[in-house]
Structure formats: structure tokens, C-alpha cells
Amino acid sequence: MKLRTKIQVYLSVFILIIMLLVNTSVYFLFYKNATESELEQLVAQTELLVERLAKTTDTNEISELMNAFLPANGMVQVFANDGQTLEFKHREDAYKTLTGKFQAEETHEILKPERGVNVAVVTRPIIWQDGSVVTLQLSNNLVELSNTLTILFYVLLFASLILLIPTFIGGNILIRFLLNPIHQLTQAMKENIKGRKWRKIDLTNRSKDELYEMEATFNDMIDQLKDNYEKQEDFVSNASHELKTPIQIVKSYAQLIERRGKDNEALIQESVEAIDSEADRMKKLVEQLLALAKSKREAEHTKVELVQLVDHSVSTFKHAYNREIECIKNMESIDVKGNADQLEQIIYILIDNALKYSEKRIIVSLFTHNGDVIFSVKDFGKGISKDEQERIFERFYRVDKARSRETGGTGLGLAIAKSITEEHQGELTIDSVMGEGSTFTLVLPILREE
The missing domain is CATH 3.30.565.10 (Histidine kinase-like ATPase, C-terminal domain)
Structure with missing residues (x-):
């Protein structure tokens, strides 16, 4: 996988994860605040109903009060301590599935029945007309909240998809910004390998970031390689020249002895001394070259x-x-x-x-x-x-x-x-x-x- 693809994939996955976490947080924060608000409203409605019931003894008035305080999408129920339902009021048949029972403690809760609609339920013990303790239960199916949450879900999903477009565009710009210097560096390396052109990277009008430091280091390396290469060429040329001269002298004296040395002892003596002198010169040169190479190796x-x-x-x-x-x-x-x-x-x-x-x-x-x-x-x-x-x-x-x-x-x-x-x-x-x-x-x- 190319670096461009890796960056694009990793960046997209990272942004998706961030958006998923943010959207999930937004969704559940909205859900928590909305359900708590609905539950508080139902608690206040229950408190008001209890106050009115405490002042009423007429059965007809009690029935009218319960109809008046009946939640928009819910029920009002009263349970005796033996489990019998004393009152049961509801808006529509569709919301009669919530079951209840007698309980001696007050509770406020959000339930989620099988139909998937959240239900706010407030249960409170009260004193009934005959002096017995009964349980009053108000419940409200949060239909509007469920619809709102559905809309919020699709809005967040659509917003996430829309955000992917600038993310993709920004990723391409970032990739181009990061990879262009690397491509230039790679191209310069290839040219330098093929033709020894000693090409360097143009650093004019560049911000001095890590990429700039990398390219500047590459330019310094090219300068050093060029200098070392030129020194190596000079070294080989000079060494060849230094060896060439004594070799040529030795060869010339050897040819001179071959042509004229048979009958001229003085010439032979002169040639031998010259050859010995040049041989010593070559020996010294070779020893110094070896010493120079040896000095580059680590010694104890x-x-x-x-x-x-x-x-x-x-x-x-x-x-x-x-x-x-x-x-x-x-x-x-x-x-x-x-x-x-x-x-x-x-x-x-x-x-x-x-x-x-x-x-x-x-x-x-x-x-x-x-x-x-x-x-x-x-x-x-x-x-x-x-x-x-x-x-x-x-x-x-x-x-x-x-x-x-x-x-x-x-x-x-x-x-x-x-x-x-x-x-x-x-x-x-x-x-x-x-x-x-x-x-x-x-x-x-x-x-x-x-």
C-alpha cells in the first residue's frame, strides 16, 4: 500500500471514529436531558394531582380529576394493596400495554417496553377515600421524543457524511504537502545515482519545519558526497601520477641498459642507482598510502x-x-x-x-x-x-x-x-x-x- 493511500485511509478512519464518538455523545446527552425533563414534568403533574385528590372525596370528582390530569399519550392507574385496579384512565388503546402493581415506595423512572417507545412512569403511594394506602401511577409514552430522536439520528448521520467531503479534500492537501518534498527527494536521489549530477533540493521560500530540515540535511549530504568523490578522483589521479613517474624512470633506465649497457659499466651503475632510488620512492609512497588507509580504521x-x-x-x-x-x-x-x-x-x-x-x-x-x-x-x-x-x-x-x-x-x-x-x-x-x-x-x- 502506498503512503498516500495509507494516510488517506488512516485519516478517514480517525475522523470517522472522532465523529462517531462526538455524535454518540451528542445523541445520548440530548436523550438524557430530554427524558429527565419529561420525567420532571410528569412528577410535577403527579404532585398537583395528589394535592387535588387529597381535597376531594366525591367519586365523580376523582374521576374527572384523573381525566383532567391524564398525560397526552399515557395512563393514570390506581392499585389497591391487594393488587386490584381501582382506577384506569387512558387516551388511546395503543398505550394500555404498560402493567402496574401496588408498591409502598415512590419511584420515578423511564421504561422502554417492547414497542420501543420510551415511557416516563411516576409511582407514588397515597391515602385513598376509605383511608387505605393505594398506589397512584402516571405514565406518559414519549412519542414526540422518539420522533425527535429519530430525526436527530438522521441529522447527525447526514452531517457526518457531509463532513467527510472537506475531510477528504483536506487529507489530499495534507498528503500533497507531505509527499511532494519526499517525491522531490526521491527524484533527486534517482538522478544523482544515474548521472552523478549532484542535484540538490531548492529550499527557497520554504518554511523551516521538519521536512525542511530533512531536505537541508540531504543537500549537506550531497555536498559532502560531491566533495568526497572529487577528493577520491584527485587521490586516484595523484596516486597514479606519483607512481607513473618512478615507473617510467625505471622503465627508461631498463631500456637504456638493454640498448647501451653491455659495454658501459658506468651507465649500468648509474641505471642501477636510479632504479634503486625510484624503487625506494615507490615503496615509500605505497607504505604511506597503506598508512593513510590504516589510520581510517579503528586501532586499539x-x-x-x-x-x-x-x-x-x-x-x-x-x-x-x-x-x-x-x-x-x-x-x-x-x-x-x-x-x-x-x-x-x-x-x-x-x-x-x-x-x-x-x-x-x-x-x-x-x-x-x-x-x-x-x-x-x-x-x-x-x-x-x-x-x-x-x-x-x-x-x-x-x-x-x-x-x-x-x-x-x-x-x-x-x-x-x-x-x-x-x-x-x-x-x-x-x-x-x-x-x-x-x-x-x-x-x-x-x-x-x-
């Missing part, structure tokens, strides 16, 4: 002692590169929650990046501030412009492409560091001034013991 996070990790990394670079690396810290031990191998990789990337792009000393700092541990690496190179700082963490982006080729850079190191930082709920930023150098800062939350 445990307590990591960061000071020891930084000291070990700084010591390794000092011995490997024989460069001046100054290490400043304001604590001897600090714990963070994370993956030790991944955090060490960030430290390696930042120090290695500073050594590549600066011939001078570099400064490594480690300190705490406001519940965070801050690790920074400062170099004194030529710096990075503001425009390039915004793209420095993109995959394969390199500030100085010529120098990056010389130093073996692939443009993936900072992207890997940024990805790992985000997995550790941290922040990696850059502050650079042209001609003065750059500072990369890593902020991580300190692990607090429960």
Missing part, C-alpha cells in the same frame, strides 16, 4: 606515556641526521589515551618534515595547558603562505613541488598525521610566517584516571 587505544615517546623519537633523528634538535618540556611524564605506534608516526612525520624543509636547527616542545598536552615542532625555513596553509593537510599537496621531489616527499605525510590526530580526538594546526619558519602544533587531551 591504551595509555601511552608521551614524554618517553617524544624523547625516543628526537634521539633517533639526532643520530640519523646529525642535526641540531632542541627539546623543551615542562614535565617528566604525561599520559594520553591512544595508539603508541600511530602517535609515534605523527611525531616522526612532523620532525622529518621540519628537517627536510629547513637547514637550520629545529625546536621540539612538549608542555601541558588547560587539561591538554601540546606537542609542537618549529623550524626556521622559508615559511608557508596563508593560502597554502589552508591546503597543507590535503593528500599529495606539496608547497614546493621541485624541492619535494628532491627530498623524496609525496605530499601524504601531513595528511596521514591529520587523519591520525582526528582519530585521537586531537587537533593539528600550523602557524607559519614567510621568511621566518613554521610551527606545527599537536594538541591531545590528557588521560585522567577514574
Whole structure:
């Protein structure tokens, strides 16, 4: 069943139930008030008859009084304590079916005999002419009330049927209001799936309701998908380009050896060194691509002692590169929650990046501030412009492409560091001034013991 049909059916059933409850309440409220009113009138009539009978002793007058107080569609009866009927007055033969008997208590009630016409009955004990206690009963068949209730029933039924028309029209308007955005959303999804048109929903002149939020979220999702798709295309293109260059160099040197390498040992040595260098470049690129993919997967996070990790990394670079690396810290031990191998990789990337792009000393700092541990690496190179700082963490982006080729850079190191930082709920930023150098800062939350 389609959503349109479901809404129409559910709405119609709901309105029918509401109208049924309302109409039933109206009908029975009217019935209750009308019968109580009729019964009160009959009680008042009975009281008046009793007063008149108390003042009368003549049998003929008693008969005339009963005829005078005879209800329009009812009877007046008097029953002796032995069950004998002393008086019996009625308007028509049709209303003689109500039976009565002697009773010592007064009652007011509405009866409904087999004929289906409501009967108001008032029964009251009185003192008769001979001093005995008898029962006086006045009854009135509520014929007019029954006719009125019948008319009311048909009026309510007709009104309910009439109300279904605007309900149906209003339901269609509501359905159109609810489903049109969904249809637009579905159509946009189909177009985006088939042709990658990245179509979004037009939100101009729209009220900011839940449907608006859904469509706005869809537009944000399309923007994100488009951005990710373009980044993926750039990634594949850049990765292909990065691999294509060393492969072409290896192939060129291999062809050169085949043509001229048999009698030229110097050429063979040069080719082997070039092939080995490019193979190392490809190996490093593949390793970084794998590291970038691995950083997207969840790694086990445990307590990591960061000071020891930084000291070990700084010591390794000092011995490997024989460069001046100054290490400043304001604590001897600090714990963070994370993956030790991944955090060490960030430290390696930042120090290695500073050594590549600066011939001078570099400064490594480690300190705490406001519940965070801050690790920074400062170099004194030529710096990075503001425009390039915004793209420095993109995959394969390199500030100085010529120098990056010389130093073996692939443009993936900072992207890997940024990805790992985000997995550790941290922040990696850059502050650079042209001609003065750059500072990369890593902020991580300190692990607090429960």
C-alpha cells in the first residue's frame, strides 16, 4: 500500500471514529436531558394531582380529576394493596400495554417496553377515600421524543457524511504537502545515482519545519558526497601520477641498459642507482598510502606515556641526521589515551618534515595547558603562505613541488598525521610566517584516571 493511500485511509478512519464518538455523545446527552425533563414534568403533574385528590372525596370528582390530569399519550392507574385496579384512565388503546402493581415506595423512572417507545412512569403511594394506602401511577409514552430522536439520528448521520467531503479534500492537501518534498527527494536521489549530477533540493521560500530540515540535511549530504568523490578522483589521479613517474624512470633506465649497457659499466651503475632510488620512492609512497588507509580504521587505544615517546623519537633523528634538535618540556611524564605506534608516526612525520624543509636547527616542545598536552615542532625555513596553509593537510599537496621531489616527499605525510590526530580526538594546526619558519602544533587531551 502506498503512503498516500495509507494516510488517506488512516485519516478517514480517525475522523470517522472522532465523529462517531462526538455524535454518540451528542445523541445520548440530548436523550438524557430530554427524558429527565419529561420525567420532571410528569412528577410535577403527579404532585398537583395528589394535592387535588387529597381535597376531594366525591367519586365523580376523582374521576374527572384523573381525566383532567391524564398525560397526552399515557395512563393514570390506581392499585389497591391487594393488587386490584381501582382506577384506569387512558387516551388511546395503543398505550394500555404498560402493567402496574401496588408498591409502598415512590419511584420515578423511564421504561422502554417492547414497542420501543420510551415511557416516563411516576409511582407514588397515597391515602385513598376509605383511608387505605393505594398506589397512584402516571405514565406518559414519549412519542414526540422518539420522533425527535429519530430525526436527530438522521441529522447527525447526514452531517457526518457531509463532513467527510472537506475531510477528504483536506487529507489530499495534507498528503500533497507531505509527499511532494519526499517525491522531490526521491527524484533527486534517482538522478544523482544515474548521472552523478549532484542535484540538490531548492529550499527557497520554504518554511523551516521538519521536512525542511530533512531536505537541508540531504543537500549537506550531497555536498559532502560531491566533495568526497572529487577528493577520491584527485587521490586516484595523484596516486597514479606519483607512481607513473618512478615507473617510467625505471622503465627508461631498463631500456637504456638493454640498448647501451653491455659495454658501459658506468651507465649500468648509474641505471642501477636510479632504479634503486625510484624503487625506494615507490615503496615509500605505497607504505604511506597503506598508512593513510590504516589510520581510517579503528586501532586499539591504551595509555601511552608521551614524554618517553617524544624523547625516543628526537634521539633517533639526532643520530640519523646529525642535526641540531632542541627539546623543551615542562614535565617528566604525561599520559594520553591512544595508539603508541600511530602517535609515534605523527611525531616522526612532523620532525622529518621540519628537517627536510629547513637547514637550520629545529625546536621540539612538549608542555601541558588547560587539561591538554601540546606537542609542537618549529623550524626556521622559508615559511608557508596563508593560502597554502589552508591546503597543507590535503593528500599529495606539496608547497614546493621541485624541492619535494628532491627530498623524496609525496605530499601524504601531513595528511596521514591529520587523519591520525582526528582519530585521537586531537587537533593539528600550523602557524607559519614567510621568511621566518613554521610551527606545527599537536594538541591531545590528557588521560585522567577514574
